[in-house]
Amino acid sequence: MTAGPDQSQQTGDPLPPDAPPRHWEADVLLRDGGTAHIRPITPDDAGLLVEFYARVSDRSKYYRFFSPMPNLSDRDVTRFTHVDHVSRVALVLTLQGRMIAVGRYDVVRPGEAEVAFLVEDEHQGRGIAQLLLEHLAQAGRERGVEKFLAEVLPDNARMIQTFREAGYRIASEYDDGVLCLEFPIDATDTAIGVMQGREHRAEAASIEHFFRPRSVAIIGASRRQDTIGQTLVRNLVMGDYTGRVFAVNPSAQAVSGLPAYESVGEIPGPVDVAIVAVPADAVQDVVLDCAAKGVRGLVVISSGFAESGEEGRRRQRRLVGLSRSYGLRLIGPNCLGIINTDPNVSINASLSRVMPPRGRAGFFCQSGALGSAILETVQNRGLGLSTFVSAGNRADVSGNDLLQYWEEDDSTEVVLLYLESIGNPRKFSRIARRVSLRKPIIAVRSGRTTQGVPMGHAVRKIAAPPEAVDAMFRQAGVIQVDTLEEMFDVAQLVAHQPLPRGRRVAIVGNSDALGLLAADAAAAVGLVVNRSVALGAEAGAEDFEDALDAAIDDPDIDAVVAVYIPPLNVSGEQVANVLAAIGEQSDKPLVSTFLGVEGVPELLRVPDVAGSTAGRGSVPSYPAVEAAVRALARVVEYAVWLRTPDGAPPDPADVDGTTARDLVLRRLGDTPGGVELSRDDVTALLGAYGIELWPAREVTNADEAVAAGAEFGWDVVLKATAHHLRERPDLAHVWRNIDTEVQMRDAWASLTALVPVDVAGFVVQRTAPPGVPITVRSIEDPLFGPVVSFGISGPMTELLGDRAYRIPPLGSRDAAAMVREVRSSPMLFGYRGAELVDTGEIERLIMRVAQMQNDLPQISALELGLVLAGAEGASVLTASARLEQVADARSDWFVRRMPTQAGDTLPS
Numbered sequence: 001m002t003a004g005p006d007q008s009q010q011t012g013d014p015l016p017p018d019a020p021p022r023h024w025e026a027d028v029l030l031r032d033g034g035t036a037h038i039r040p041i042t043p044d045d046a047g048l049l050v051e052f053y054a055r056v057s058d059r060s061k062y063y064r065f066f067s068p069m070p071n072l073s074d075r076d077v078t079r080f081t082h083v084d085h086v087s088r089v090a091l092v093l094t095l096q097g098r099m100i101a102v103g104r105y106d107v108v109r110p111g112e113a114e115v116a117f118l119v120e121d122e123h124q125g126r127g128i129a130q131l132l133l134e135h136l137a138q139a140g141r142e143r144g145v146e147k148f149l150a151e152v153l154p155d156n157a158r159m160i161q162t163f164r165e166a167g168y169r170i171a172s173e174y175d176d177g178v179l180c181l182e183f184p185i186d187a188t189d190t191a192i193g194v195m196q197g198r199e200h201r202a203e204a205a206s207i208e209h210f211f212r213p214r215s216v217a218i219i220g221a222s223r224r225q226d227t228i229g230q231t232l233v234r235n236l237v238m239g240d241y242t243g244r245v246f247a248v249n250p251s252a253q254a255v256s257g258l259p260a261y262e263s264v265g266e267i268p269g270p271v272d273v274a275i276v277a278v279p280a281d282a283v284q285d286v287v288l289d290c291a292a293k294g295v296r297g298l299v300v301i302s303s304g305f306a307e308s309g310e311e312g313r314r315r316q317r318r319l320v321g322l323s324r325s326y327g328l329r330l331i332g333p334n335c336l337g338i339i340n341t342d343p344n345v346s347i348n349a350s351l352s353r354v355m356p357p358r359g360r361a362g363f364f365c366q367s368g369a370l371g372s373a374i375l376e377t378v379q380n381r382g383l384g385l386s387t388f389v390s391a392g393n394r395a396d397v398s399g400n401d402l403l404q405y406w407e408e409d410d411s412t413e414v415v416l417l418y419l420e421s422i423g424n425p426r427k428f429s430r431i432a433r434r435v436s437l438r439k440p441i442i443a444v445r446s447g448r449t450t451q452g453v454p455m456g457h458a459v460r461k462i463a464a465p466p467e468a469v470d471a472m473f474r475q476a477g478v479i480q481v482d483t484l485e486e487m488f489d490v491a492q493l494v495a496h497q498p499l500p501r502g503r504r505v506a507i508v509g510n511s512d513a514l515g516l517l518a519a520d521a522a523a524a525v526g527l528v529v530n531r532s533v534a535l536g537a538e539a540g541a542e543d544f545e546d547a548l549d550a551a552i553d554d555p556d557i558d559a560v561v562a563v564y565i566p567p568l569n570v571s572g573e574q575v576a577n578v579l580a581a582i583g584e585q586s587d588k589p590l591v592s593t594f595l596g597v598e599g600v601p602e603l604l605r606v607p608d609v610a611g612s613t614a615g616r617g618s619v620p621s622y623p624a625v626e627a628a629v630r631a632l633a634r635v636v637e638y639a640v641w642l643r644t645p646d647g648a649p650p651d652p653a654d655v656d657g658t659t660a661r662d663l664v665l666r667r668l669g670d671t672p673g674g675v676e677l678s679r680d681d682v683t684a685l686l687g688a689y690g691i692e693l694w695p696a697r698e699v700t701n702a703d704e705a706v707a708a709g710a711e712f713g714w715d716v717v718l719k720a721t722a723h724h725l726r727e728r729p730d731l732a733h734v735w736r737n738i739d740t741e742v743q744m745r746d747a748w749a750s751l752t753a754l755v756p757v758d759v760a761g762f763v764v765q766r767t768a769p770p771g772v773p774i775t776v777r778s779i780e781d782p783l784f785g786p787v788v789s790f791g792i793s794g795p796m797t798e799l800l801g802d803r804a805y806r807i808p809p810l811g812s813r814d815a816a817a818m819v820r821e822v823r824s825s826p827m828l829f830g831y832r833g834a835e836l837v838d839t840g841e842i843e844r845l846i847m848r849v850a851q852m853q854n855d856l857p858q859i860s861a862l863e864l865g866l867v868l869a870g871a872e873g874a875s876v877l878t879a880s881a882r883l884e885q886v887a888d889a890r891s892d893w894f895v896r897r898m899p900t901q902a903g904d905t906l907p908s
Contacts, residue, residue, distance in 0.1 A: 018084055018085055018086070019085070020040040020089075024038075024040050024135070024139055025037075025039040025040065026038055026039075026895075026898065026900075027324040027898040027900070028093075028896055028897060028898060029203060029206060029898060030126045030127055030128065030202060031125075031126050031127030031198070031201065031202055032126055033203075033205035033206030033207075033208065033209055033296070033329065034126070034296070034327040035206075035324040035325075035327050035328065035329060036094065036095045036100070036128075037095070037324065038091055038092070038093050038131065038132070040083075040090065040091055040092075041081055041083060041091065041092050042081065043078075043081050043082055044081075045092060045099065048094075049072070049080060049081060049092075049099060050077060051098070051099070052098065052099040052102070053071070053072050053118075054071075055120055056120055056121060063159065064116065064117075066153065080104075083104070087106070087143075088106050089104060089139050089143070090103070091103050091104070091132055091135055093128055094325070095123075095326070096326050096327065100120045100128070101120060101129070101132060102117070102118050102132075103116070103118075103129070103135075103136050104116055104117075104136070105136050105139075107145065108149065111144065111145060111147060112146070113140055113145045113149065114148070114150065114151075115133070115136060115150050117129045117132055117133070117159070124158070125158075127202070130165070133163075134195055134895045135895050137187075137894075137895075138187075140185055141185060141186070145185065146184055146185065147182060147183065148168075148182070148183055148185050149180070149181070150181045150182075151178050151180055152178070152179045152181060153178065160181075163181055163183070166194060167190040167192070167194030167195070168183040169183055169184060169188075170182075170183045192893065192894065195896060198896065200404050203400070204404045204407070204408055206297070206329045207329075207397070207405035208405065209272060209296040209297045210297045210299070210329075210331065210338055210397075211338070211345065211347075211387055212342075213243055213272035213297075213347070214243045214244070214270070215243050215244040215246065215269065215271050215272050215273075216236065216241070216243060216246070216271070216272070216275060216347070216349060217246040217248055217267060217271045218233055218246070218247055218275045218277070219248040219264065219274055219286050219290075220232075220276065220277035220278040220302075221249050221255040221256075221258070222249065222252075222277075223249075223254075223255050223256070228277045229255075230255075231351055232277060232301070232350075232351065233245070233247060233256045234256065235349070236347065236348060236349060238348075239347065239348035239355050240346045241348070242344060242346055243347070244269070246261060246267045247260045247261065248261050248263060249261075250263065263289050264289045264290050264292075264293045264295065265289055265292055267293070271294070271295050272295065273295065273296065273297045273349070274286070274295050274298050275299045275337065276302055277301045277302055278302060280302050280303065280312070280333070281304075281315070283300060283302055284318060284319060286298075287319065287326065287328065288322075290328065291327065291328060295328060296328065297328060297329045298330045298331070298332075299331045299335065299337055299349060300319070300330060300332035300333035300392075301332065301335060302333055304333075304334075305333045305393055306334075307334050316393060319333065323396065324396070329397055330396035331396070332392040332393065333395060334368060334392035335368050335371075335392025336350050336352060336368040336372065336392070337349045337390060338350060338387075338388065338390075339352070339355065339356065339388040340387050341356060341386060341387070343358070350388070350390065351368070352371065352372050352375045354372070354375040354376055354378075356375055356378045356379050356384060356385045356388065358384055358386070359383055359384015359385045360411070360412065360413040360495045361383060361384065361385050361412070361414040361416050362385065362386050362387045362409065362412040362414070362416065363378070363385050363388045363416040363417075363418075364389050364399050364416070364418070365389075365390050365391070366390070366391050366392065366393075366394050366418065367390070371388075377484070381488055381492060381599035381600065382599050382600040382601075382602075383488060383491060384495075386411045387406075387409070389402055396898075398424075398899075399417055399419060399428065400423075400424060400427050400428055403428075403432060403435050403441075406435070406439070407434070407438065407439070413439055413495065414491055414494050415440070415442070416442050416443075416487060416491055417442070417443040417444070418444050418446075418484065419446070422445075422783075423899055424899055425783055425784055426785045426807070426892075427892075428476075429472050429476050432473075432476035432477065432478050433475070436478060437477070440479060440494045440638055441476075442478075442481060442487050442490050442494070443487075444481055445473075445480065464779065464781045464784050464805070465801075465805070468781075468807075470805075471804065471806055471807070472784070472805075472806075474641075475807060475814055477641045477642065485627075486630065486631070486634075488599075489622060489627050489630070489631040490634045490635060492620040492631075493591060493620050493635055494635055496583075496600065496606075496617065496618040496619070497583065497589035497590060497617075497619070497620065498586070498589055499642070500558040500589050500632070500635060500636050501558045501643075502636070502640070503526060503527050503528050503558065503636050503640075504530045504558045505557065505558065505559045505629075506529075506530060506531035506551035506554065506560045506561070507519060507529060507531070507560075508533045508535065508544065508551055508560060508561070508563070509533070509563025510534075510539040510563065510564055511537070511563055512534050514563045514593065515532055517626065518625040518628070518629055519532055521626045521630065522561075522629050522633075525630060525633035530554075530556050530557055533547045533550075533551070537567055538567065540574065544575050544578050545578045545582070548560060548562065548578070548579075548582050552582065552586050552588050557588065558588060558636075559588055559589045559590070559591070559632055559636070560589070560590045561591055561592070561625065561628055561629060562579060562590060562592040563593045564579075564593070564594050565595070572594070572595055573603060575594075576601070576603035577603075579594065579604055579619045580603070580617075580619060583606065584606045585617070589635070591619070591628045591631065592620070592621045593623070593624065593625045594621040595621070596624075597621045598621065598622060599620070600620050600621065601621055604618055604619040604620075604621060605618045606618045646811035647811040647812025647814075647816075648811065649810070649811055649847070650847045650851055655688065655689050655690060655848075656688040657688070659684070659688045660685055660856060661855070661856065663681060663684055663688075664685070664858050664859070667681065667883055668884075668885055672885050673885070674860070676881075676882050677881045677882070677883065679696065679698070682879050682880060683879075685881060686852075686879060689849075689852045691845060691848050691876060692876060694768060694875050694876055694877045695766065696763040696765045697712075698761070698762070699764055700762070701748075702745050702748040705718060705744050705745075705747075705748050705762070705764055706744050706745065708764035709738060709741070709744050710741075712765075712766045715739055715766065715767045716738050716765060716766055717736045717737075717738065717764070717765050718734075718735045718747045718751060718762060718763075719733055719735070719763060719765070720733040720734075720751065720760035720761060721760070721761040721878065722755075722759055733751070733760070735747035737767065765877065768875040769872070769873075771867075771868035771870030771871075771874065772792065772827050772828055772868070772869050772870075773792065773794065773866055773867070773868055774793055774842060774867045774868075774869050774874075775791055775793050775863065775865055775866065775867065776790050776845055776867065777789045777849075777861070777862065777863045778849050778850065778853035778863075779853075779860065780857050780859060780861075780886070784807055785854075785857065785893075786807065786808040786853040786857070787805060787806075787853075788806055788808060788810070788850040788853060789803045790803065790818045790819065790822065792822060792824040792825075792828075793865075793866060793867075796824075797822070797824050800823070802824050804817070804819075804822050805818075806850065808850040808851065808853055809851070809854050810846065810847050810850040810851075815844075815846045816839075816843055818846055835870070835871045836871060837869045837871065838869065838870065838872060838873050838874065841869065841873050842867075842874060845867065849862060849864065857886050857890050858884065858885065858886055859881055859883060860882050860884040861880075861881065861882045862879075862880070862882075863879065863880050864876050864879050865877075865878040
């Protein structure tokens with residue numbers, strides 16, 4: 001796969017190379033789910049380049065250079081491997097230590113560069129040219145390149161398709177029998193969408209290899225009972241796996257009736273997945289054997305890696321680097337394993353003796369110890385799973401990868417996540433927002449309060465507060481719960497019952513006491529009880545049927561809670577039949593407290609055509625009505641999120657992004673170590689995004705204060721702006737209603753007696769219209785990227801942490817929710833007879849700040865410190881902003897790259 005000759009062939013001696021940015025190097029995932037490594041070319045690559053070129057077909061060489069070029073001369077090799085990483089950039093893709101592709105651009109005139117590729121024939125069709133184009137475009141944007149040019153022979157259909165499918169606006173014309181293409185490389189929404197679509201397909205394909213292998217090798221299979229190797233063999237065989245199982249044990253002739261092989265390489269036929277249970281220091285040799293055999297994925301059960309200390313962390317980094325450099329994906333290490341209950345596969349490649357029943361839920365967890373308990377709970381509740389993954393130390397495959405797979409998996413309708421850490425919350429938020437629109441995601445996140453993570457999980461520090469993480473989950477539509485028990489409570493509801501249309505519930509039961517508990521519980525979690533039917537202790541099946549039918553037929557009811565505690569010596573089977581029949585037919589959710597049983601009792605199950613033990617329409621039961629109501633409330637919140645349109649983002653027409661970006665880059669160019677913007681710069685920056693900062697004059701003496709008051713036409717305030725002063729709850733730093741010179745001099749004398757002039761930072765401003773004081777803030781988090789927050793100003797709200805958070809980009813739904821979810825929000829909506837505030841203007845300010853932070857990662861912190869929101873708008877009185885240089889300004893938003901672990905050195 002190639003594109004035409006590059007201008008570097010006409011250049012003279014190569015420029016001495018400078019060091020390229022470190023983030024230009026990354027592990028990447030190819031279209032078929034395999035891995036490779038991308039990096040800038042170096043002069044040391046001369047030998048690799050010659051070997052690579054020798055393997056490329058003559059046809060591909062002709063497409064690349066438009067003429068027969070069977071060999072590279074020494075001058076060619078030098079020219080191609082010596083670049084300056086500025087006007088001449090070349091990236092290579094390596095696999096198993098070999099170069100398999102090279103892409104480059106050469107600047108031909110300011111802002112324009114010619115781009116070209118060459119991909120080894122054996123690896124064409126794997127999406128490599130598309131990856132190289134993404135990474136070259138990002139490198140070009142960082143170096144000031146605005147447009148790419150390419151010349152392609154008309155019959156080079158694959159390369160033409162690569163350019164046309166990239167998401168850029170392509171212009172083309174023919175010149176002397178050659179197709180000339182040119183396109184701007186700005187990161188448009190279309191181009192980013194194309195990139196994310198490819199990322200989704202590649203990551204889903206990589207997980208598909210694990211869940212549907214045709215053959216599995218157990219490396220470390222053992223004949224001894226009660227060993228990990230023996231357990232893995234037994235679980236695979238006894239679980240009725242439909243593929244072939246191979247045992248690898250150099251010390252045995254056979255294991256559990258299976259012939260044993262000395263190494264993976266000796267196994268006849270292909271091996272798709274290897275389950276590794278050997279000592280940690282032997283795992284690297286296993287990786288090399290598996291790579292030579294063509295294995296696609298590794299499940300490393302072995303412990304002794306990052307969870308064991310510093311040496312283990314180094315061992316884990318080497319394992320990940322080696323696996324990826326040889327094209328393998330890795331689950332683990334220190335994991336429980338994987339399960340797929342599909343009868344066409346039926347694979348239990350885990351240490352769990354429990355093969356869960358077939359069901360609709362996909363489950364991802366990180367703890368191997370908890371994994372076994374989770375599977376037993378699933379079985380006891382009759383929930384059923386489609387697939388299960390215990391990722392252990394989560395060194396490579398993560399929850400994000402599983403979300404990509406489950407989004408398209410028809411057998412998975414519900415996603416369950418037990419998260420002990422989040423390696424890339426920015427990506428998780430993006431994927432989860434999309435998946436939640438199709439399938440409910442239920443998540444438990446440990447360490448929510450302490451922000452702690454288990455040993456073995458390499459994550460970077462999150463600067464945003466824990467509340468921002470919770471907000472990210474809500475914003476993405478994720479149903480976040482506090483415990484595993486609550487996760488299963490919610491899961492059995494969404495797996496078997498329809499979603500509610502709203503918050504209105506009916507309670508039908510034969511216990512007055514439990515009915516009252518249910519009503520109290522509903523009120524506590526925001527549900528509205530529109531109907532409560534007490535049938536009495538002796539109520540029978542017909543009584544329940546009539547009451548339930550009436551509740552479900554009521555247009556003012558969205559969900560029904562049934563409570564049945566049978567009298568002595570009564571089985572309740574007839575009532576169960578009624579509940580099951582109504583649950584199967586109803587288009588409204590029905591939950592129950594039936595005999596105090598937990599899960600989906602046999603009596604309440606509906607057969608599933610897919611073979612699940614509890615099908616769609618089965619009525620979940622909870623041991624306590626509070627649990628039933630709490631689960632229902634969680635699902636109601638998800639249903640409301642699902643049915644509330646996101647709303648359009650702010651109109652970019654009145655945003656001058658170029659002016660803002662130029663200001664930021666100019667100030668950072670002057671002070672690359674970071675700078676606190678002056679008030680004039682903050683005014684200009686906000687103005688570019690349609691936010692007007694209330695005029696103010698800095699003053700250092702009484703005469704200047706008097707002059708400023710006269711300039712404003714009086715009716716002004718004098719106030720100190722030092723941060724430690726403006727946070728004072730008594731507002732002693734502000735003097736209002738100044739209308740004359742005498743009043744101003746009096747105010748000056750009083751305030752300077754309180755605080756020295758050189759500390760206070762006095763300003764004079766016109767008196768703003770009255771309103772509720774609010775603040776809008778944003779930061780650039782190392783992991784999240786942009787984070788925006790909103791709150792009512794004041795010491796009490798600050799002390800109570802009463803702020804709302806969101807992750808940009810924001811739509812109008814997110815901004816409206818932020819304004820309303822702070823506990824002090826009644827102050828904006830006529831509290832105790834006050835005027836209603838223009839909340840629409842507050843939402844506009846939030847969206848503008850979010851858009852600015854999203855557009856400009858160099859803004860490390862921005863604060864609209866005091867905004868007075870009134871009935872007819874909002875006045876922004878104070879604002880501040882700090883800029884910091886960002887070496888890798890969210891480049892992972894614009895190119896596909898696999899995450900590295902904290903402290904990693906990238907593999908070569």
